[in-house]
Amino acid sequence: MELSVTRRQLEFIRSTARETLFGGAAGGGKSYAQLIDALLFAMKYPASRQLILRRTFPELKRSLIQVSLTLYPKEWGTYGESNHLWTFRNKSLIEFGFCDSENDVTKYQSAEYDVIRFDELTHFTEFQFTYLLSRIRGTNGYPKQVKASTNPGGVGHSWVKSRYIDVLTPGEEKDGKLFLPAKVQDNTFLMRSDPEYVERLQLLDARSKKALLYGRWDLFEGQYFEEFSPDIHICRPPDMPDWWRRYLAIDYGLDMLAALWIALAPDGTAWVYREVYQSGLIISEAAEAICQAETGEETIFQRLAPPDLFNRRQETGRSAVDIFAEHGLFFDKAMGERIPGWYAVKEYLHPYFDEQGIRTARLKISPACKNLIRTLPMLAADAKNPNDTANTPHELTHAPDALRYFAGTIRPEGTPWNPDAYDKEVGAFLSYQR
Incomplete structure (x- = not known):
């Protein structure tokens, strides 16, 4: 089987950081990278367990599950419709899950995973994320990781930005965390197959365009103070006379x-x-x-x-x-x-x-x-x-x-x-x- 990935997708796949976020513009190939990385991990580590999450099941079914059915070789494993589980010949498992409500995370309270993968991390609350971190455990000696992908915006925008964007230099691992920015131009396969995609993003309103086309994290859906701009509003004060x-x-x-x-x-x-x-x-x-x-x-x-x-x-x-x-x-x-x-x-x-x-x-x-x-x-x-x-x-x-x-x-x-x-x-x- 021959797999083709972009340079940024390869960085995501090769990351050994405890937490890796692949985030930014839409169309950067983030979900595809998750599926390829999950498959390679499953093949490398027999009897490993992974969980791939979206916030709701309809989102999961029409995106990740559908793509996995066309991407994963049937001779390597089988997919169970009832339990949303890929079972591979070497006994590795890739489970697809969702957390529609905040307390849905408790259904994973007795589970153990080597890797948990969040697709659209900003759709999850910080409570859901930190709770699920406790499910990454085991004594098999395999790497224990969080691998996440997302666009700016959503209920979790603030905590994701604080945890990764505000404190990390893109591409440099720090304290076990790595942030890899995504740009649509990085996805050369999409640019070749659908060159009009960027033009369609250009038609979005100004805020959505900056978030989804340019991967801007200081703008997001539902933001109250859209007027705020670091270039305009953040500046070193002048010498202020006493009479001010x-x-x-x-x-x-x-x-x-x-x-x-x-x-x-x-x-x-x-x-x-x-x-x-x-x-x-x-x-x-x-x-x-x-x-x-x-x-x-x-x-x-x-x-x-x-x-x-x-x-x-x-x-x-x-x-x-x-x-x-x-x-x-x-x-x-x-x-x-x-x-x-x-x-x-x-x-x-x-x-x-x-x-x-x-x-x-x-x-x-x-x-x-x-x-x-x-x-x-x-x-x-x-x-x-x-x-x-x-x-x-x-x-x-x-x-x-x-x-x-x-x-x-x-x-x-x-x-x-x-x-x-x-x-x-x-x-x-x-x-x-x-």
């Missing part, structure tokens, strides 16, 4: 303190120049972390906290802001309404051309603010209310919420939010967006 107004906006809970320091330039540009992002802090510890972050030379014009931190606890009669005040930090109430606040963030992010014809925006984020940079573009729209952001994964919401409190309260020209005119302002926001 500086603000502190926080989102606080025991699960996370997210604090952002923002300087407002005369032209209305907001420079996010410092962050504190730390979990497990009681209020006094959070106050200490904030005080340690601030330099003695800067003057904070206004500190902003969400309305819930002003609520007094029945048992103590004190609010969170009262305790902050005891440590020398005095907060004003931020505008806490979600949708007008997110719209205000969008206004700050919205690109425009300055007088020199340079594309810019009224929000700039220092590279030092890594958590805001990481989480802001990862926020997805709420499936039930696309005007709002989703509350999950919750870890992504803290730093953007702090930014929302600032943006909803302080307009680009520095005009503070007027709570007495709240209803009028909300109506103006919603009317403007329509």
